[in-house]
Amino acid sequence: MAIFKPIQENEATGKVKEIYDDIKDKRQITEVPNFWKSLANNPETLERTWNNLQKIMKKGALDPITKELIYVAVSITNSCEYCIRSHTSAAKKKGATDQMIKEMIDVVGLANQNNKLVESYQVEVDKVYK
Amino acid sequence: MAIFKPIQENEATGKVKEIYDDIKDKRQITEVPNFWKSLANNPETLERTWNNLQKIMKKGALDPITKELIYVAVSITNSCEYCIRSHTSAAKKKGATDQMIKEMIDVVGLANQNNKLVESYQVEVDKVYK
Amino acid sequence: MAIFKPIQENEATGKVKEIYDDIKDKRQITEVPNFWKSLANNPETLERTWNNLQKIMKKGALDPITKELIYVAVSITNSCEYCIRSHTSAAKKKGATDQMIKEMIDVVGLANQNNKLVESYQVEVDKVYK
Amino acid sequence: MAIFKPIQENEATGKVKEIYDDIKDKRQITEVPNFWKSLANNPETLERTWNNLQKIMKKGALDPITKELIYVAVSITNSCEYCIRSHTSAAKKKGATDQMIKEMIDVVGLANQNNKLVESYQVEVDKVYK
Amino acid sequence: MAIFKPIQENEATGKVKEIYDDIKDKRQITEVPNFWKSLANNPETLERTWNNLQKIMKKGALDPITKELIYVAVSITNSCEYCIRSHTSAAKKKGATDQMIKEMIDVVGLANQNNKLVESYQVEVDKVYK
Amino acid sequence: MAIFKPIQENEATGKVKEIYDDIKDKRQITEVPNFWKSLANNPETLERTWNNLQKIMKKGALDPITKELIYVAVSITNSCEYCIRSHTSAAKKKGATDQMIKEMIDVVGLANQNNKLVESYQVEVDKVYK
Numbered sequence: 080m081a082i083f084k085p086i087q088e089n090e091a092t093g094k095v096k097e098i099y100d101d102i103k104d105k106r107q108i109t110e111v112p113n114f115w116k117s118l119a120n121n122p123e124t125l126e127r128t129w130n131n132l133q134k135i136m137k138k139g140a141l142d143p144i145t146k147e148l149i150y151v152a153v154s155i156t157n158s159c160e161y162c163i164r165s166h167t168s169a170a171k172k173k174g175a176t177d178q179m180i181k182e183m184i185d186v187v188g189l190a191n192q193n194n195k196l197v198e199s200y201q202v203e204v205d206k207v208y209k
Numbered sequence: 210m211a212i213f214k215p216i217q218e219n220e221a222t223g224k225v226k227e228i229y230d231d232i233k234d235k236r237q238i239t240e241v242p243n244f245w246k247s248l249a250n251n252p253e254t255l256e257r258t259w260n261n262l263q264k265i266m267k268k269g270a271l272d273p274i275t276k277e278l279i280y281v282a283v284s285i286t287n288s289c290e291y292c293i294r295s296h297t298s299a300a301k302k303k304g305a306t307d308q309m310i311k312e313m314i315d316v317v318g319l320a321n322q323n324n325k326l327v328e329s330y331q332v333e334v335d336k337v338y339k
Numbered sequence: 340m341a342i343f344k345p346i347q348e349n350e351a352t353g354k355v356k357e358i359y360d361d362i363k364d365k366r367q368i369t370e371v372p373n374f375w376k377s378l379a380n381n382p383e384t385l386e387r388t389w390n391n392l393q394k395i396m397k398k399g400a401l402d403p404i405t406k407e408l409i410y411v412a413v414s415i416t417n418s419c420e421y422c423i424r425s426h427t428s429a430a431k432k433k434g435a436t437d438q439m440i441k442e443m444i445d446v447v448g449l450a451n452q453n454n455k456l457v458e459s460y461q462v463e464v465d466k467v468y469k
Numbered sequence: 470m471a472i473f474k475p476i477q478e479n480e481a482t483g484k485v486k487e488i489y490d491d492i493k494d495k496r497q498i499t500e501v502p503n504f505w506k507s508l509a510n511n512p513e514t515l516e517r518t519w520n521n522l523q524k525i526m527k528k529g530a531l532d533p534i535t536k537e538l539i540y541v542a543v544s545i546t547n548s549c550e551y552c553i554r555s556h557t558s559a560a561k562k563k564g565a566t567d568q569m570i571k572e573m574i575d576v577v578g579l580a581n582q583n584n585k586l587v588e589s590y591q592v593e594v595d596k597v598y599k
Numbered sequence: 600m601a602i603f604k605p606i607q608e609n610e611a612t613g614k615v616k617e618i619y620d621d622i623k624d625k626r627q628i629t630e631v632p633n634f635w636k637s638l639a640n641n642p643e644t645l646e647r648t649w650n651n652l653q654k655i656m657k658k659g660a661l662d663p664i665t666k667e668l669i670y671v672a673v674s675i676t677n678s679c680e681y682c683i684r685s686h687t688s689a690a691k692k693k694g695a696t697d698q699m700i701k702e703m704i705d706v707v708g709l710a711n712q713n714n715k716l717v718e719s720y721q722v723e724v725d726k727v728y729k
Numbered sequence: 730m731a732i733f734k735p736i737q738e739n740e741a742t743g744k745v746k747e748i749y750d751d752i753k754d755k756r757q758i759t760e761v762p763n764f765w766k767s768l769a770n771n772p773e774t775l776e777r778t779w780n781n782l783q784k785i786m787k788k789g790a791l792d793p794i795t796k797e798l799i800y801v802a803v804s805i806t807n808s809c810e811y812c813i814r815s816h817t818s819a820a821k822k823k824g825a826t827d828q829m830i831k832e833m834i835d836v837v838g839l840a841n842q843n844n845k846l847v848e849s850y851q852v853e854v855d856k857v858y859k
Contacts, residue, residue, distance in 0.1 A: 082331050082427050083437070110337070114323075117330035121441045124448075127521060128323065134513070135315045140308035145275050146316050152279045153320035155848045156286045158418055158678055161327045162320065163848065164338040167602050177603070178270035181641045184849040185265045186276050188644075190283035190292065192842035193244075193258065197291045198805045198813065199834040200247035201212050207240070208294040212817050213827070251831045254838075257651060264643070285458045288548055288808055293458065297472050307473070311511045314459040318514075322452035328415045328423065329444040342591050342687050343697070370597070374583075377590035381701045383784070384708075388586065391777060395575045400568035405535050406576050412539045413580035416546045418678055421587045422580065424598040438530035445525045446536050450543035450552065453504075453518065457551045460507035461472050467500070468554040545718045548808055553721065557732050567733070571771045574719040578774075582712035588675045589704040591683065602851050630857070634843075637850035648846065655835045660828035665795050666836050669802045673840035676806045681847045682840065684858040698790035705785045706796050710803035710812065713764075713778065717811045720767035721732050727760070728814040 085116035095119045098129055105133070112165065144175045148183045155187050215246035225249045228259055235263070242295065273303045278313045285317050345376035355379045358389055365393070372425065404435045408443045415447050475506035485509045488519055495523070502555065534565045538573045545577050605636035615639045618649055625653070632685065664695045668703045675707050735766035745769045748779055755783070762815065794825045798833045805837050 088111055091099050099111045099119075118125040136146050147170035154162035167180060218241055221229050229241045229249075248255040266276050277300035284292035297310060348371055351359050359371045359379075378385040396406050407430035414422035427440060478501055481489050489501045489509075508515040526536050537560035544552035557570060608631055611619050619631045619639075638645040656666050667690035674682035687700060738761055741749050749761045749769075768775040786796050797820035804812035817830060 082329070082424065082440070085332075110335075112337075113332050113335050114327060117332045118326065120330070120437075121445070123524070124326070124441070124445055127524075128326065131319060131517060131521075132323075134517075135312075135319045139312050140306055141278075141312045141316075145278070146312070148271075148275070149279055149282045149313055149316045150320045152282050153286050153317055154324055155845050156283050157321065157324040158848050159324040159327055160848075160851060161332050161334050161338075162324050163851065164334055164602065166320075168338050176270055177640075180602070181644070182265075182269050182271045182276070183279055184846065185641070185644055186271075186279045187283055187849060188842040188846050189261060189265045190280045190296075191287065191845045192838045193262075194284055194287040194289040194292050195805050195841045196248065196254070196258065196834065196838050197244060197289055198808050198810075199212070199837060200250070201810060201813065202215075202243050202247045202291050204291050204294055205240075205243050207242075208291075208298050212814065212830070250827075251835070253654070254831070254835055257654075261647060261651075264647075285455050288458050290458075290461060293461065294472065307510075310472070311514070314456065315511070315514055317459060318452040318456050321455045322448045325415050325451045326444065326448050328418050328420075329447060331420060331423065342589070342684065342700070345592075370595075372597075373592050373595050374587060377592045378586065380590070380697075381705070384586070384701070384705055387781060387784075388583065391579060391781075392583075394773070394777075395572075395579045399572050400566055401538075401572045401576075405538070406572070408531075408535070409539055409542045409573055409576045410580045412542050413546050413577055414584055416543050417581065417584040419584040419587055421592050421594050421598075422584050424594055426580075428598050436530055442525075442529050442531045442536070443539055446531075446539045447543055449521060449525045450540045450556075451547065453522075454544055454547040454549040454552050456508065456514070456518065457504060457549055459472070460510070462475075462503045462507045462551050464551050464554055465500075465503050467502075468551075468558050545715050548718050550718075550721060553718065554732065567770075570732070571774070574716065575771070575774055577719060578712045578716050581715045582708040585675050585711045586704065586708050588678050588680075588683065589707060591680060602849070605852075630855075632857075633852045633855050634847060637852045638846065640850070644846070648843065651839060652843075655832075655839045659832045660826055661798075661832045661836075665798070666832070668791075668795070669799055669833055669836045670840045672799045672802050673806050673837055674844055676803050677841065677844040679844040679847055681852050681854050681858075682844050684854055686840075688858050696790055702785075702789050702791045702796070703799055706791075706799045707803055709781060709785045710800045710816075711807065713782075714804055714807040714809040714812050716768065716774070716778065717764060717809055719732070720770070722735075722763045722767045722811050724811050724814055725760075725763050727762075728811075728818050 083117065083120040085113055086119035087116065091119065094122050094126060098122075098125055102129065114161065114165065143173045144170060144179070147173060148175060148179065151180075152183055152187045155184070156191060213247065213250040215243055216249035217246065221249065224252050224256060228252075228255055232259065244291065244295065274300060274305045274309070277303060278305060278309065281310075282313055282317045285314070286321060343377065343380040345373055346379035347376065351379065354382050354386060358382075358385055362389065374421065374425065403433045404430060404439070407433060408435060408439065411440075412443055412447045415444070416451060473507065473510040475503055476509035477506065481509065484512050484516060488512075488515055492519065504551065504555065533563045534560060534569070537563060538565060538569065541570075542573055542577045545574070546581060603637065603640040605633055606639035607636065611639065614642050614646060618642075618645055622649065634681065634685065663693045664690060664699070667693060668695060668699065671700075672703055672707045675704070676711060733767065733770040735763055736769035737766065741769065744772050744776060748772075748775055752779065764811065764815065793823045794820060794829070797823060798825060798829065801830075802833055802837045805834070806841060 088099055102111055102115055118128055147166050150166045218229055232241055232245055248258055277296050280296045348359055362371055362375055378388055407426050410426045478489055492501055492505055508518055537556050540556045608619055622631055622635055638648055667686050670686045738749055752761055752765055768778055797816050800816045
């Protein structure tokens with residue numbers, strides 16, 4: 080059981096119902112994912128998060144696949160199972176291949192290792208990088 | 210001062226010198242960065258890290274710019290200043306535009322927020338993502 | 340299964356039994372929570388942790404609800420399910436309303452995002468904050 | 470030097486200038502802090518972050534001091550110096566006493582320790598907390 | 600279900616099969632653990648990780664028990680259940696006693712607390728440690 | 730400047746002065762390190778932390794060098810410069826060799842990488858480890 084019970088679709092009214100419909104419509108899915116159903120306990124959080132996510136994850140100088148892979152890389156580093164699974168799924172839906180995901184994983188592993196090697200040796204920032 | 214003193218180029222011999230030369234050659238730079246000078250305290254670590262980095266960061270299904278951006282995203286999440294600065298620099302050198310970097314940053318911010326919203330509500334993984 | 344088996348109440352003797360009784364008495368609960376049953380594998384850790392927790396979480400300049408909310412905020416940031424669930428429960432028992440918890444969650448989400456925006460841009464500390 | 474140069478007040482135009490003025494006005498300060506000057510490199514990020522921060526940090530079921538303390542608790546856990554310093558300063562400005570800050574720190578220390586004790590013993594969530 | 604399905608032993612061919620045999624042989628176990636079966640989706644990652652692990656975890660100036668305990672300490676700090684369980688198991692197999700594990704846990708708890716106290720008070724590094 | 734000013738030795742009175750003397754005596758040092766001077770802002774925190782540290786870091790089933798190395802490994806993973814520097818120094822003072830420290834660093838790097846590979850592939854815990 081969640082800390083707050085997810086708001087089911089048949090319980091949604093007003094702004095929450097509108098956002099649920101918008102999510103299903105834009106994502107072309109038939110069921111609202113649990114993340115949004117949980118946030119719906121605080122309709123303002125639901126609205127703000129859904130709006131921000133659409134703005135930030137849309138195609139820009141970076142394509143949507145790259146954005147999803149970056150999202151997953153952060154989620155792996157933060158050990159967020161839900162986020163890893165849902166955004167790997169989103170990445171695949173947008174066209175990410177298995178090979179792209181495997182290469183992202185290798186970069187994440189390497190960066191996590193090297194981040195800590197830098198801490199270990201307390202490496203000073205080179206002037207050229209400042 | 211670092212925990213171990215960086216090994217300067219004029220102090221490098223044998224395998225360390227060879228790797229220093231390889232780094233400068235492949236990267237087309239005239240000075241070995243402090244990260245490698247620090248790792249040189251343990252020549253095996255230096256060799257392993259340099260070899261792995263070349264394999265993992267090279268062009269594959271993902272292009273080198275995307276890999277650098279993923280690397281930076283992890284480094285931001287881990288608060289590693291050296292890694293953020295050196296790999297943002299690498300990303301730019303490989304062709305990343307300012308706009309690409311800004312969009313990556315927005316995704317990192319959003320993912321870090323949403324990762325914690327998921328924890329807060331202890332969102333259950335939807336069947337469709339399993 | 341846990342790394343060490345929790346010490347059940349009917350297995351507890353000596354100092355462990357005394358602390359178990361103290362926990363149930365002070366908390367007005369009929370069953371010792373698993374956290375304490377696990378720590379009981381190391382009676383010194385059990386005693387130290389129980390003593391410190393009582394001192395630190397008691398009413399002071401901050402009221403107990405605020406302290407529990409801060410505890411949960413840290414636990415969310417560290418992705419500790421047990422701690423999120425048990426201390427959200429404790430916060431509610433001490434009088435935290437659902438609205439208070441939702442607002443705490445929003446602050447945690449925002450702070451996690453902004454912490455990483457600060458890292459991304461490597462923002463320098465303003466003189467006025469030093 | 471930051472990854473992106475902070476946008477100074479005399480360089481700000483349009484939406485950025487408006488937000489700078491709003492920040493100084495609402496905060497009753499005479500100089501825009503570096504955080505906002507850095508975000509100004511991406512005016513949309515600046516606007517979104519400023520708007521979200523005002524909504525989330527304003528008085529609600531939790532008073533502004535409590536919200537600032539929660540913000541600082543997260544920032545300590547994430548080791549974000551800028552955020553620790555700027556929001557401790559904000560907490561004090563809103564009325565937090567030194568004693569309140571010291572008690573918050575103790576809770577943060579305890580929670581970070583206990584979060585890891587829970588991981589160490591892989592403590593199972595009690596039924597009563599689910 | 601994993602993001603990528605683990606490669607079962609009867610599905611393994613070529614380099615993957617060789618490494619599976621090597622793991623079972625060196626570890627004197629009859630079944631390949633899931634970690635390696637998952638990495639096998641990317642044979643290069645499997646090979647690199649297996650080779651690095653053997654080099655790094657072998658007896659050196661530090662004995663293998665100490666190395667396993669350090670590995671577990673990091674895994675606790677990162678909240679990696681799989682790693683905590685598998686390397687605690689490895690530590691025991693190599694001779695770590697329950698008492699050694701309990702003392703390691705106490706150090707991990709203390710260090711996590713003190714790390715955050717240092718952040719809280721923004722303690723300056725003493726000259727003697729630089 | 731720290732959030733709270735460190736309490737200098739000539740400002741210390743009562744319990745704080747006693748603990749300062751105890752630290753210098755037990756550690757055989759002539760100057761109290763900044764960590765303790767900062768904690769002294771809250772004499773109870775100073776006392777509790779000093780007492781716990783002595784109990785936890787003393788020789789037991791694990792020798793003091795191993796405990797210091799574990800402490801440093803956690804501090805690297807948490808990116809705590811002060812803690813990395815002061816406890817690497819403590820480890821050396823207690824007899825840790827440079828080679829021991831280098832091997833600890835390699836284990837920390839590997840564990841941080843593998844922790845994230847486990848998350849990436851969402852590896853299921855083998856029955857044998859439960």
